[in-house]
Amino acid sequence: MVERERLSGLDSRMLVAKSFVTQDFVQELVVERFATDPGMLDFDLRADGLSAHPWIRAADLVHFHNLHGGYVHPYSISSISRMRPTLWTLHDMQALTGRCFQSLGCERWREGCGHCPHPNTPPLAMPDRSAELWHFKKAIYDRSHFTAVTPSAWLEGLARTSLLGGHAIRLIRSGIDTDIFRPGVCIGKSGSSRIRIGIVAERGERSSWKFVQSIEWLLDSLHPSANGFELSLVGIDEDDVSTSDSRLVRIPRLTGDQAMANYYQCLDFYVSLSGAENYPLAVLEAQSTGLPVVAFSVGGTSEIVEHGRTGFVASVQEPDMLVQYCLALINDATLRHRMGVAARERALEIGQIDRAVTEYKELYESLV
Incomplete structure (x- = not known):
């Protein structure tokens, strides 16, 4: 700024x-x-x-x-x-x-x-x-x-x-810089056919106190309904997540906008498990990179994510709905694409x- x-x-x-x-x-x-x-x-x-x-x-x-x-x-x-x-x-x-x-x-x-x-x-x-x-x-x-x-x-x-x-x-x-956070080709993406779901914790700062639901909860809730996915985590210490689930991919802490943009470009959609937010820039960055977002409707999150258009927001009191929204995106490539396009449009509209x-x-x- x-x-x-x-x-x-x-x-x-x-x-x-x-x-x-x-x-x-x-x-x-x-x-x-x-x-x-x-x-x-x-x-x-x-x-x-x-x-x-x-x-x-x-x-x-x-x-x-x-x-x-x-x-x-x-x-x-x-x-x-x-x-x-x-x-x-x-x-x-x-x-x-x-x-x-x-x-x-x-x-x-x-x-x-x-x-x-x-x-x-x-x-x-x-x-x-x-x-x-x-x-x-x-x-x-x-x-x-x-x-x-x-x-x-x-x-x-x-x-x-x-x-x-x-x-x-x-x-x-x-x-945010929407010229950096933009749709692009994933650098170094493997040939895995798994759907990649991203979660960022405060750009590398420990913030598990804000998580209204845990990473383990999300993995357990999505199984066995969906196996063809992986959770890609940035900025969460190993002590914060105890599971050894093979669908969990930990990424070293990233520094700088370009590194974060490259991370988003390797995802299929983004999830926020936070129960306390003001105006979450990670959500805005993800949408600007062309990703649908699934999040809890806390703080100003719903001002960024347009429910049913650029992603989905669920009440903190209804966490099972967040799981259902994740499953909908995992199972529907057309829905992911349509929402991703709208997400980019929304970021350009409000986030430059x-x-x-x-x-x-x-x-x-x-x-x-």
């Missing part, structure tokens, strides 16, 4: 917790902790570190993304937003809750959190001080001036009824990164 903004003429720069590239417009923040306060997450960081950074002081506008990575004190939101025009793109629910990335059905975040029913989901923080964190966040937001941006209409709706309800909220859907850059530039100009 930043590279596209720079190509469009903006002098965009990134301050990050950990950099994986060597670029003069990307810099890691030096984190200083002054105390240890169990359960309080990032409130033990120095509050003045980010607002004093020379890039922040020289900026015409500040654009926050994920701030819950252990490198930004929440008080920086109010101090910086009073210094510079500020917008904040939300990639999960953490800004709305006391602690959790995703509420997983819990509604306590609407009125103050506390007595968290999901203490073992990230970010882990014990003891449970979610109510205290929620009230700290409310006080910070009340003293801040920023525009919130959500990639999905689903999160936009939640944000409007949350702690952020008093702030301007905009919907700008995230984009240049469209997202244009919308952000227009928002920047309105705020400066």
Whole structure:
């Protein structure tokens, strides 16, 4: 995104917790902790570190993304937003809750959190001080001036009824490079006649806590109804999947868009078992590569997957329907082709990164 903004003429720069590239417009923040306060997450960081950074002081506008990575004190939101025009793109629910990335059905975040029913989901923080964190966040937001941006209409709706309800909220859907994620010939595909089903876990990050159903469950549910398939997994550790089923193919973690595009091009369709999402880019990437998608209808997934046209979405409460949709695609090559074509069309319609850059530039100009 930043590279596209720079190509469009903006002098965009990134301050990050950990950099994986060597670029003069990307810099890691030096984190200083002054105390240890169990359960309080990032409130033990120095509050003045980010607002004093020379890039922040020289900026015409500040654009926050994920701030819950252990490198930004929440008080920086109010101090910086009073210094510079500020917008904040939300990639999960953490800004709305006391602690959790995703509420997983819990509604306590609407009125103050506390007595968290999901203490073992990230970010882990014990003891449970979610109510205290929620009230700290409310006080910070009340003293801040920023525009919130959500990639999905689903999160936009939640944000409007949350702690952020008093702030301007905009919907700008995230984009991908549809010239890279496009239908193509599989590189190095074997002569296997098996239908290849793909599953990606957070681009190489352990995310099994989000899986409402397991890989083992899917394999068991598809047997013996279908044997002519294999599950191709990227980014799931061996400890997360215990089965030795021969239909399971583990692929080393992949880095970069082109490597991921090559992976998608070797599949026949894509499945998401996640029970918590905002605007899943893996789903968008798969559709852009011409793959039908089968997923649970969580978060903004249904805004990408058009049920019955580009794939299928099933209720989390009806997991057997997801199995039936997988079987329909396994057994019907014509259906896979028709949905794959529609999936590519849908990605071009809603998912092009240049469209997202244009919308952000227009928002920047309105705020400066």
